[in-house]
Amino acid sequence: MPRLREGADMEASPEWSDLAECTEAVALRRMMTDQPAEVGALLGISAAPLADGVHTVVVRDPMWGYWNKALGFCETLTDETVAEAVGRARTEGVAVFALQVQPRALPDDWDALVAGHGLTEGTMFVKCFGPAGPRAVETDLRIERLGPEHAEEFTDVMATGFGFEAGPEAHALFDGPHFFDGDWASYGAYDGDRLVGVARMLAVEETGSVALFGAATLPAARGRGAQAALLDVRIREARDRGLRFASAETWLESPGNPNPSQHNMRRAGLTEVHTRPNWVWRAED
Structure with missing residues (x-):
């Protein structure tokens, strides 16, 4: 490794x-x-x-x-x-x-x-990939670390954000309590009491990096800085854990098909190392 x-x-x-x-x-x-x-x-x-x-x-x-x-x-x-x-x-x-x-x-x-x-x-x-660092982000949403008690809501937001069915198989795959503790951490963005955005991370000690993935926002809450804030809070936790680097992936944007996630990653200090x-x-x- x-x-x-x-x-x-x-x-x-x-x-x-x-x-x-x-x-x-x-x-x-x-x-x-x-x-x-x-x-x-x-x-x-x-x-x-x-x-x-x-x-x-x-x-x-x-x-x-x-x-x-x-x-x-x-x-x-x-x-x-x-x-x-x-x-x-x-x-x-x-x-x-x-x-x-x-x-x-x-x-x-x-x-x-x-x-x-x-x-x-x-x-x-x-x-x-790269030595991503914390930065100032703007959002009117409240960002919180989630616990196992939020597992079903987490999966429901993921399903709506990505367009798959939040059925028993989806909840089985994403709801596990292990995703909220230990090397794993899950975060949410709240509009009042409603969970409108989610993201997940894994601390990968083998490479000294944090793996960033599982990020989704409800359509009605997009454009309010949820994913930029969720990206930043995970990078901050990774730094607190002593991890130097962050790794993520997103689909490659094109002139007629922009991808806000790609821009968020650039602003966070990640470098596009290959496609x-x-x-x-x-x-x-």
Whole structure:
């Protein structure tokens, strides 16, 4: 597991790209392996090493297969590794999964490799990483750290924000009390007594970083600074825990499709270290 070397340049580099990948791989694995056994059985959750990365499976994923993915690769990917991932997806019976690979881990014959395994290029994401620091943010919402008693509300906001059903599977995946304690922390933005925005973090000691994810805001509360404030409060907690760096991901904006999250991350001091698309595999049936 890479860590930043003493004296390393404080700017975007292949080392930062690797740290971002490894931080996300740890967070994704922990999201699966920290689940109670009954949740794992209910949803068909597993996480397996794949080369130097991780491959996670949620057979009954309430988010349309979003959590079926393989990532965290710092070494050049091989045909055998891709074949292993596709084979596991078939064996587990998932309908779809995504392979995410940073540019410098792509082999020279990548185009032929993905064609041979039936992968198609999907949404482009941007990895953000760096020594993010606290900053002044403006919002009229109240920001609070959440406890397990807020779990159902947290998932309801996530579901509305991302557009998936807040059914039993979603609550099983996101409600666990472990997400509110220990290495995990969850935060909320309140309009009066109503929870209108949420976000989650994991302290990743292996890379000296905080993994920032699980951020959503109710449509009626957007544009009021909820996510900027939730980003800042998580960075402050990470600094209090002694973590130097922050890692996050969002979809890459385009001229006709702006992404406020990408701008929030830049303003927080994160650097866009690389982009990577979803390479999507779908079951034939």
